[in-house]
Amino acid sequence: MVTGRAALLLTLSAATLPLWPSPWLGLAVLTGGVFVLSTVDFVLAAPLRDVELTRDGTRTVRSGETATISLRVANRSPRVLQADIRDSWVPSAGATPAVHRVVVEPGSAVTVETSLTPTRRGDRPAVRLTLRSHGPLRLAFRQRAGRPATPQWTLRVLPRFDSRRFLPEKTARLRTLEGSTVTRGRGQGTEFDVLREYVIGDDVRSIDWRASARRSDVLVRTWRPERDRRVVCVLDTGRTSAVLAGTEPRLDAAIDAALLLSALALRAGDQVDLLAVDTAVRATVSGGRHVLLPRLVNALAPLQPSLVETDFELVVGEVLRRERKRALVVLFTALEPGALGDGLLPVLPRLATRHKVLVAAVHDPLLAEARGDPYLAAAALRTLGERDRVRSALTRHGVEVLDAPVDTFASRVADTYLALKQAGKL
Amino acid sequence: MRRWHRFAIPLGVVALVFAVTGVAYSVNEPDPSDPEFLSPISVDGIGGQRLAQALADRGVRVERETRTPDALVSANQGDATLFVPVPRVVHPDYLAMLRLLPPSTRIVLVDPARQALDDASIPLALVGRRWAARAVAPDCAVDEARAAGPAAALRQRYKGDGVHCYDAGVVRVSWQRADLIVIGASDPFRNDRIGEHGNAALATGLLATRPRVVWLDLHKLEPPPGVVDEPGSSDGVPPSLGEDPRDGEYTEDGGEGTPGEEGDGSGSDSQAGEGSRDSPSASDVDSENPLWNAFPPWFWALLIQLALAAVLLALWRARRLGPPVTEPLPVTVRAAETVHGRGRLYRRAKARGPTADLLRAAARDRLTQLLAPTAGASLVDAAAAAARWDPEQIEGLLDGPTPESDDDLRRLQSDLDALVEAIRRAR
Numbered sequence: 001m002v003t004g005r006a007a008l009l010l011t012l013s014a015a016t017l018p019l020w021p022s023p024w025l026g027l028a029v030l031t032g033g034v035f036v037l038s039t040v041d042f043v044l045a046a047p048l049r050d051v052e053l054t055r056d057g058t059r060t061v062r063s064g065e066t067a068t069i070s071l072r073v074a075n076r077s078p079r080v081l082q083a084d085i086r087d088s089w090v091p092s093a094g095a096t097p098a099v100h101r102v103v104v105e106p107g108s109a110v111t112v113e114t115s116l117t118p119t120r121r122g123d124r125p126a127v128r129l130t131l132r133s134h135g136p137l138r139l140a141f142r143q144r145a146g147r148p149a150t151p152q153w154t155l156r157v158l159p160r161f162d163s164r165r166f167l168p169e170k171t172a173r174l175r176t177l178e179g180s181t182v183t184r185g186r187g188q189g190t191e192f193d194v195l196r197e198y199v200i201g202d203d204v205r206s207i208d209w210r211a212s213a214r215r216s217d218v219l220v221r222t223w224r225p226e227r228d229r230r231v232v233c234v235l236d237t238g239r240t241s242a243v244l245a246g247t248e249p250r251l252d253a254a255i256d257a258a259l260l261l262s263a264l265a266l267r268a269g270d271q272v273d274l275l276a277v278d279t280a281v282r283a284t285v286s287g288g289r290h291v292l293l294p295r296l297v298n299a300l301a302p303l304q305p306s307l308v309e310t311d312f313e314l315v316v317g318e319v320l321r322r323e324r325k326r327a328l329v330v331l332f333t334a335l336e337p338g339a340l341g342d343g344l345l346p347v348l349p350r351l352a353t354r355h356k357v358l359v360a361a362v363h364d365p366l367l368a369e370a371r372g373d374p375y376l377a378a379a380a381l382r383t384l385g386e387r388d389r390v391r392s393a394l395t396r397h398g399v400e401v402l403d404a405p406v407d408t409f410a411s412r413v414a415d416t417y418l419a420l421k422q423a424g425k426l
Numbered sequence: 427m428r429r430w431h432r433f434a435i436p437l438g439v440v441a442l443v444f445a446v447t448g449v450a451y452s453v454n455e456p457d458p459s460d461p462e463f464l465s466p467i468s469v470d471g472i473g474g475q476r477l478a479q480a481l482a483d484r485g486v487r488v489e490r491e492t493r494t495p496d497a498l499v500s501a502n503q504g505d506a507t508l509f510v511p512v513p514r515v516v517h518p519d520y521l522a523m524l525r526l527l528p529p530s531t532r533i534v535l536v537d538p539a540r541q542a543l544d545d546a547s548i549p550l551a552l553v554g555r556r557w558a559a560r561a562v563a564p565d566c567a568v569d570e571a572r573a574a575g576p577a578a579a580l581r582q583r584y585k586g587d588g589v590h591c592y593d594a595g596v597v598r599v600s601w602q603r604a605d606l607i608v609i610g611a612s613d614p615f616r617n618d619r620i621g622e623h624g625n626a627a628l629a630t631g632l633l634a635t636r637p638r639v640v641w642l643d644l645h646k647l648e649p650p651p652g653v654v655d656e657p658g659s660s661d662g663v664p665p666s667l668g669e670d671p672r673d674g675e676y677t678e679d680g681g682e683g684t685p686g687e688e689g690d691g692s693g694s695d696s697q698a699g700e701g702s703r704d705s706p707s708a709s710d711v712d713s714e715n716p717l718w719n720a721f722p723p724w725f726w727a728l729l730i731q732l733a734l735a736a737v738l739l740a741l742w743r744a745r746r747l748g749p750p751v752t753e754p755l756p757v758t759v760r761a762a763e764t765v766h767g768r769g770r771l772y773r774r775a776k777a778r779g780p781t782a783d784l785l786r787a788a789a790r791d792r793l794t795q796l797l798a799p800t801a802g803a804s805l806v807d808a809a810a811a812a813a814r815w816d817p818e819q820i821e822g823l824l825d826g827p828t829p830e831s832d833d834d835l836r837r838l839q840s841d842l843d844a845l846v847e848a849i850r851r852a853r
Contacts, residue, residue: 007742014728022723243763375773378769
């Protein structure tokens with residue numbers, strides 16, 4: 001195929017036509033000349049099959065940060081490769097520059113770098129590489145779809161985990177709960193920990209008289225918060241998770257809160273399992289106490305909302321199947337009468353009798369701001385009323401319900417967890 | 427899907443029937459520009475060899491002519507039948523000369539179009555045309571037709587002075603001096619149809635009234651009659667038809683010279699004037715476009731080269747560096763979208779009653795929550811006591827009439843808010 005240079009050459013050489021003895025001869029000679037030059041250039045361009053492309057670079061990046069993927073262009077042909085390379089990623093990968101221009105000597109290789117600033121969480125694949133090999137005169141080029149083969153690469157964009165900033169505060173409260181930072185007085189836990197000898201300053205109410213009678217010493221009971229409890233984060237990735245709460249999808253808010261809760265629970269010595277379900281199980285992490293945060297983050301990163309109705313029967317079945325012991329099941333979903341009333345309420349008793357259930361719903365902050373316009377305010381009040389009905393229906397089953405706007409959602413979920421732990425309800 | 431089929435299939439069948447009919451008809455219809463068409467030497471289905479043979483059997487001499495001037499000259503000698511199977515291709519000037527033929531000459535025109543009739547000044551009009559020729563009884567006083575009986579002569583019908591046979595499919599016109607027969611169907615003369623009905627008798631009958639037939643076997647448009655500048659002759663001498671110029675040598679402007687006539691004919695200037703109405707197409711073919719010479723040749727070469735450059739440019743731009751990349755986009759609907767939609771519906775329906783009820787119910791719930799411990803008496807009294815407001819005003823707020831306008835509604839909303847706020851602050 002010819003380039004713009006061939007057209008330009010033909011245009012400029014047309015100016016000489018008045019000088020030719022016979023313009024028609026001139027036309028034939030000039031056009032033929034450009035044609036011959038372009039053909040020669042095409043033949044002299046480096047062949048595409050002798051170009052080899054390989055990628056290297058980072059595999060994961062946190063949302064909002066920039067990753068660099070390098071592309072190595074190896075030229076095995078005996079001719080110089082002058083190429084334009086378009087590295088096509090999906091638009092949300094934010095790849096720059098779009099086109100690389102490289103000159104590769106025969107037998108050598110050149111590395112170009114594409115920097116990616118993804119705009120969204122999830123897997124961002126490299127779709128296609130297109131290589132255009134120019135001839136030495138740049139009059140013609142070789143280009144063919146699928147040649148050379150595109151090296152595959154997928155960049156996993158991890159969730160931002162903005163609620164990390166709450167973690168020190170929540171951990172401090174956890175420590176207070178455990179009694180490890182408050183030196184005097186017993187910890188406020190509810191679980192019996194160990195008997196030890198009485199020292200002056202201990203609360204006399206905690207003296208275990210029966211144990212003291214068996215020994216010659218006065219023994220006190222020490223308490224600690226419940227440990228080795230199980231926390232199951234269940235994320236609803238159905239249609240209600242796709243809508244925007246604030247500026248990002250509801251699912252992203254749920255992921256953020258689930259990460260904070262998991263981080264906190266892991267520090268508290270609980271086991272964290274994770275489940276993402278709509279009409280099928282989309283992600284699952286179960287490993288008891290060996291689960292580490294990076295694994296959770298990695299599992300949650302590629303989740304995408306699907307526009308289907310969540311199968312709560314499946315959710316309950318999966319949780320019951322996986323969790324034999326009593327656990328805290330945190331269900332991240334939306335308080336929508338349609339979705340929950342028809343789907344969750346019929347199957348909730350089965351779950352609530354075995355486990356402690358917390359329904360955590362994030363709502364659009366706009367709902368609370370519906371002031372000034374009476375019609376909008378009335379509509380908002382009506383929606384709130386519907387949500388209250390759902391909430392009371394859930395509460396009747398002994399389910400804790402948390403309905404919070406997006407900005408405080410993660411923090412409120414962590415607070416509820418701490419409160420439950422303090423109350424020994426896990 | 428099935429509904430679509432219900433209409434498409436019958437319509438498709440009908441369309442197919444129409445298409446097949448049309449194609450078959452156009453295939454079967456003889457093409458007059460075909461050299462085989464009614465040619466005395468053609469044995470093809472549409473040829474006329476069997477007719478020529480039949481005429482020869484009856485002792486009639488068939489003279490085949492391929493140029494109109496020759497045919498005219500021959501027919502002009504009298505005692506002949508001039509048979510013109512395709513009048514459409516005969517030049518209008520020659521058609522105009524038909525009237526000059528002697529009375530002893532019979533002219534047979536097959537299916538002349540309106541233009542041909544007008545050019546020859548034959549006072550006949552076209553009235554209706556059938557899809558195909560039909561055999562009908564002659565039903566007239568022409569001897570040849572009566573002798574032939576029913577024949578496939580009814581196709582194009584004519585109307586005018588003269589004897590109408592075969593339901594006006596054949597008309598005998600005593601026109602000027604000549605004996606003219608116009609027949610609207612070519613079927614009686616064709617090899618493949620001459621054996622049907624009384625076709626053979628009709629065809630031979632029409633053509634065999636004179637001892638010889640001048641058969642004009644012409645199928646292409648021919649050049650108009652022109653003038654030959656004979657070196658020896660002086661100006662004003664009318665050129666003769668016999669020395670008609672060969673193709674391509676005629677002059678560009680027919681009005682320059684007087685188209686000649688046969689010697690004994692009374693060549694009139696008025697008819698010569700008609701000769702100037704020659705076909706312009708023939709003269710345009712060889713003349714050059716004046717625009718061509720308006721610019722130097724290099725200009726045209728330059729133009730072509732720039733056009734080629736534009737083609738290269740288009741080729742270059744048409745090849746993209748890889749196709750665009752697609753990606754599913756996330757949902758951009760806000761969670762509160764249904765709330766907004768419902769609010770807009772309330773507004774459009776001017777649902778002030780339900781809106782006010784909702785606002786009042788919400789305020790009542792809120793007051794009940796706030797005043798719960800002291801709610802021994804009615805809510806209104808408790809609220810009035812707590813907020814130190816007039817009980818009637820609170821009564822009007824909580825149970826008043828439906829607001830009449832949007833302003834009233836807005837006022838109600840702000841008043842309710844103020845009441846709740848006052849009580850909240852008082853607690």
